[in-house]
Amino acid sequence: MDSLAAKLTTLTEQAFSALGLPVEHARVAVSGQAESAQFQCNGAMPSAKAAKKNPRQIAEEVIAKLQELDSEGVFALLSVGGPGFINITVADGFIGSHLTDLAGDQKEGVPKLAKGETVIIDYGGPNVAKAMHVGHLRSSIIGDALRRMMLATGYKAIGDVHLGDWGTPMGQIISEYELRHPEWPYFTGGDFSSFDPQITMVQLEEIYPFASKACKDDPERAEKARKATAELQNGHPGYRALWTTFVEVSIAGMKNNFDALGVHFDLWKGEGSVHHLISLMVERLKDQGFAREDDGALVIDVALEGDKKEIPPLILYKRDGAVMYGTTDLATLVDRMNENHPSKIIYVVDQRQSLHFEQVFRAARKGGIVPESVELTHAGFGTMNGPDGKPFKTRAGGVMKLEDLIGMGVEKARERLREAKLAEDMPPKEKEDVAHKVAIAAIKFADLQNNRVADYVFDLDRMTAFEGKTGPYLLYQAVRINSLLKKAAEQGMKPGTEFSLQDEERPLALLLSEMPDQIAQALKNYSPHIVCDYAYRVAQEFSSFYGNCHILSETDEVLRNSRLALCALTARHLRTLLALLGIEVPERM
RNA sequence: GAUCCCGUAGCUCAAUGGAUAGAGCAACUGCCUUCUAAGCAGUAGGUUGCAGGUUCGAGUCCUGCCGGGAUCGCCA
Known part of the structure; x- marks a missing residue:
């Protein structure tokens, strides 16, 4: 169902076309000054130069043509304003019948913008083992709103939470548990199939910051974490089992928050869920001659000629053999193209990651993972600051849950x-x-x-x-x-x-x-x-x-x-x- | 240093290149003996950071400057 302005545009387009004026200027918009008119068309002014006429004269001609074409009594008042605005006031009967149509519209005035094309929206992005805080609000709420809007306008919209569950923090947590509970079967090579480590969210919220700080302060401790990360990713069975338990605990906590907010996801995939796709993907990139070794790491160059700034290569494998989120993001694109065949993929992620997405998108195009026909958009959002203009902190200096x-x-x-x-x-x-x-x-x-x-x-x-x-x-x-x-x-x-x-x-x-x-x-x-x-x-x-x-x-x-x-x-x-x-x-x- | 984003009323924010730059909060004036006053009507508040340029027309586009923020290879 069209808006009134859209209906009027079809009329002005006829008038413009009949007068030999460029139709693209015929668009009718709601008037900027409600006192003088309900709608306005500004097309006379940009058309003036090519037509070699005074814009007001063109406006007069358009108005005359509109009146001539108006067999149903749509217009109540047409006039020229200022340098050549075509001011339009429509008959009440025209508005009334539009409202009658609107009242009978199944779609309730929501336009149909798609024919069931699939679109994946990536938002939320909470991290395992961390309490959700106000910083997660924007991504979750904006992403969910976009999902609802796209669903309503005819897209097959799929929301994916894309958990942060595969990076360095995982190794920090695992190594911390290993230091505290070396006797757990995950670490001794024993049978852990029926072992319950009794992990809780409260515990994780203590362990993660503790481990993170320990790694920051002590290079040796950090090395342990790095090693654990790489081993987790390479399939260490005990680490995987422990990881699975704390991911599950974390997801339960997240669901409480998302349910309270009324934020919905269709997919609960994470960085870890595409790990099986990485090696083949990287092999392909190597075969294509795109992946190269650099200083011990495996990277793909994404800089293009004419770049205004330096775009560093995307790191596929770190020196220690572990992957980073660029790799999992790329593999996630492989997964999404295979599983969902989307026409658009939209990331609702902090603006500060724009360079990262630029790198990932370029790598995806270069490697033929995502064809040009599929839209990749980073719908970034600004930082949430406190009243002091700095990133928001509570009075105690922490984050607000x-x-x-x-x-x-x-x-x-x-x-x-x-x-x-x-x-x-x-x-x-x-x-x-x-x-x-x-x-x-x-x-x-x-x-x-x-x-x-x-x-x-x-x-x-x-x-x-x-x-x-x-x-x-x-x-x-x-x-x-x-x-x-x-x-x-x-x-x-x-x-x-x-x-x-x-x-x-x-x-x-x-x-x-x-x-x-x-x-x-x-x-x-x-x-x-x-x-x-x-x-x-x-x-x-x-x-x-x-x-x-x-x-x-x-x-x-x-x-x-x-x-x-x-x-x-x-x-x-x-x-x-x-x-x-x-x-x-x-x-x- | 390079690149990107931002700069609009006291505060928080709007404004597909269109006419007289709009809301909310805070302030002030009215309005509950008829449908929910979490409301309505009104007053006041502006050199859109500064200087040029493009355009019939610039808060919006371009250039330069000032101020703030972000990012720039093994965190996410």
Whole structure:
């Protein structure tokens, strides 16, 4: 289903084409100044030079042609503004019938942008043995939103968590266990098939930082870790078994966090799950003459002529024979091409890794692992900073755990419910559910509304705020509409199928008709904040409409039913938009 | 040093090359005896870091400078 602007563009294209003007300039957009027009077409100005005419004159001609072509009474007012803007105001009947179509649209205004092409989205990327912290928030939330948006617009979207489970930290942990428990059968060569090391997340959260620091301070200790990493990767059975147990424990912990956030993954693969593909992949790269030895390591050159900066080669094998994440990322591409045949692969990973992805992508193209026809995108995001402008740390200097952030949000939501004396009549279970949904909406919206590429400041108060441009505000508006519709139904009133528009509802109606363009724009840039911004504007426009006219007491039945229909349509749009962002609307609050 | 990103209201952020640069927070003024005030209506707040250039038109594109951040081979 097209937006109103898109429908109008087909008309201006006809006019431009009939006048011999370049059709690519015919695009109609929502007007920048709502006082003078609803829509505008700027095409007269760029066409002026080639046509050797005054842009205002061209605009006049386009307008005349539009009026000539307009057999259905689409246009209410056409005029030329400023240097040659074509200002368009459409007839209310045109908007109304558009809304009727929209109300009957199965897709709820979500555009169809694909025909089932597979796209893999790589996000989350939590590391084994580490507690998830607020730093994992952006990747998880943005990635999940993109997955939902792509799924809704017709892609076969696959989310992959891509665990960090195969690098140096693994060796650090294994060697630490070996130092502490040399008697464990993993290390003595005994039978470990029924041995339970009783590993817990709490224990891992102590062991990993301890081992990591020990390796940093002591080269000999680090050497042990390096060796353990290489042996793990080369198939040491005891190490593998121990590794498997702590990976499982870690995944259970991650799932708690992701479930609480409502972040979904289709695949729970990790760096380690593609290890079996590496040797063959590297052999091929050698045969192709791309892999070469350098200072004891095996590397592939990825520098190209005309590079503005030096792109170092990608290291396939380190001097000690272990692989790094560049190798596993490359092997993961082999795996994805084999298993999923995607048309796009999108990485939602910190912007600071852009050089790494440049290297991996180049190596993948060079080695013929991923053909040019498959899009490889690093949808990087900026760093989350504290109020001091430096990477966020808690007051104690540590990182804030994700579960702590969620816990604080939920507690604040409970408090707010008490204060506002809301939800008093709800059963405790529902009340708790509402508090949780409000907290998640707050956290997700606060994060998603920031432009993906820019760094942003993490502010706990802002993240758990419920007023203004926040997730809870959007929930509140959606719930308020539902409550209104419920009351209407109780009184036997039904939303109509026709829309009769007046000044009060016109801005909202026009805004709702932008939905497909907004979603397409957000997806084009992989920027959920565009959906956030749009959803907020819809909620705000509704709230304004709601404040301007009382609906249930409206005596004109046609008008009342039209307004109810507008409410129903708004509620549906809001729910759909929030769903694209991974935000759930409670029944009541 | 090289490369990339960022610089917009007191603060946090928006603005497919389009007209008079917009929101939220904070501040101030009103509005709950009709549908949920987590709300609505309004006031105030700007030399878009600086200087040039391209364009009919620049916060947006180009060049230079200033300021901040990131990255630049065996961590991820």
